[in-house]
Amino acid sequence: MESKAVVPKIEKIRISSKWSSKSKNVDVDVVKLSDTEYELVMNKNKKLAVVTVKMKRELLEALDRFAINQRLTRSEIIREAIEEFLKKYGALNEGDKQ
Known part of the structure; x- marks a missing residue:
């Protein structure tokens, strides 16, 4: 029997920055992992993101x-x-490196 790959459903959620003097709301794409956990979906077309x-x-x-x-x-x-920090704690996958 052939098993089908589960394609995660991408949702948009709105987050707000409370630390900025100019409060901003931003919509981001996420995959819901559980009721309390989400994983951010990065745009793979962009080499670098601004943080x-x-x-x-x-x-x-x-x-x-x-x-x-x-x-x-x-x-x-x-x-x-x-x-280096992520390597130290084993949280860096091979594909995650610069």
Whole structure:
């Protein structure tokens, strides 16, 4: 008997940023995993996505000093740091690397 692959149903949900001085609502595509869990559906056509991160000013200043000294961008350092963090905890799949 042939088994059929289950195609996940993509839904749109609205999320809001409460941390920004300008409150924004954004619709995102997700797959519902359970009543309380969703997985974000990334647009595979885009090589890189824009992510906004809040951090203490002192950490940002240290990041900028390091970036200048290493002749790297903030983004390069942050991407590498996240990749190493995910590797450390076994949360990075082979296809997830830069």
